[in-house]
Amino acid sequence: xxxxxxxxxxxxxxxxxxxxxxxxxxxxxxxxxxxxxxxxxxxxxxxxxxxxxxxxxxxxxxxxxxxxxxxxxxxxxxxxxxxxxxxxxxxxxxxxxxxxxxxxxxxxxxxxxxxxxxxxxxxxxxxxxxxxxxxxxxxxxxxxxxxxxxxxxxxxxxxxxxxxxxxxxxxxxxxxxxxxxxxxxxxxxxxxxxxxxxxxxxxxxxxxxxxxxxxxxxxxxxxxxxxxxxxxx
Numbered sequence: 001x002x003x004x005x006x007x008x009x010x011x012x013x014x015x016x017x018x019x020x021x022x023x024x025x026x027x028x029x030x031x032x033x034x035x036x037x038x039x040x041x042x043x044x045x046x047x048x049x050x051x052x053x054x055x056x057x058x059x060x061x062x063x064x065x066x067x068x069x070x071x072x073x074x075x076x077x078x079x080x081x082x083x084x085x086x087x088x089x090x091x092x093x094x095x096x097x098x099x100x101x102x103x104x105x106x107x108x109x110x111x112x113x114x115x116x117x118x119x120x121x122x123x124x125x126x127x128x129x130x131x132x133x134x135x136x137x138x139x140x141x142x143x144x145x146x147x148x149x150x151x152x153x154x155x156x157x158x159x160x161x162x163x164x165x166x167x168x169x170x171x172x173x174x175x176x177x178x179x180x181x182x183x184x185x186x187x188x189x190x191x192x193x194x195x196x197x198x199x200x201x202x203x204x205x206x207x208x209x210x211x212x213x214x215x216x217x218x219x220x221x222x223x224x225x226x227x228x229x230x231x232x233x
Contacts, residue, residue: 031094033058034087037058051065051066075090099125103129104129104132106133106166106169106178107132130149131147132151134170154181165187165191166187179192189206192207192209
């Protein structure tokens with residue numbers, strides 16, 4: 001399953017009552033998880049919930065939940081808890097999900113196609129507009145009705161379609177040059193699956209996703225949990 005949470009990170013908080021208050025990335029990183037759980041509660045018909053009940057559900061302390069929400073005004077009432085639908089909608093606004101974001105995918109390989117086929121992006125306001133690849137054999141194929149275009153068309157397409165976000169699923173040796181072109185043509189954020197960390201100008205948001213890092217973390221936790229050092233035989 002594709003982890004959509006990372007696409008929400010490094011958002012620009014635009015709540016007028018907050019003015020220019022600096023919110024830590026740790027808090028912002030937890031917002032998508034709150035949003036997901038609250039959405040499930042809302043769909044299940046739950047109208048209100050206390051921080052304690054939400055704590056037991058999410059395995060996050062109630063005090064942490066209250067601290068996180070207090071960064072944005074609190075949202076709850078003592079003795080009543082949180083209105084689930086209201087809190088869900090407010091967190092969605094904080095994450096910028098009350099507006100549409102057009103995105104393209106650079107790289108039509110297995111990962112790029114999997115991301116292009118992920119329908120939940122549209123449900124969150126992320127609209128899949130285009131896909132590009134430098135391999136002539138992939139140009140012309142379609143992913144959910146979107147035709148794969150040659151890389152030569154990327155810059156003109158970005159300008160003509162008001163693209164906000166680019167998803168990079170290409171080898172690292174080409175990722176840096178492509179990222180530079182994207183920034184030059186108005187891309188505001190990059191979701192980077194290439195195996196290289198990108199350095200971009202200030203104001204451009206980048207989320208670097210290294211899939212193998214997650215597997216190595218799992219490997220570490222398996223070893224720590226079993227207390228053994230099992231080797232392949």
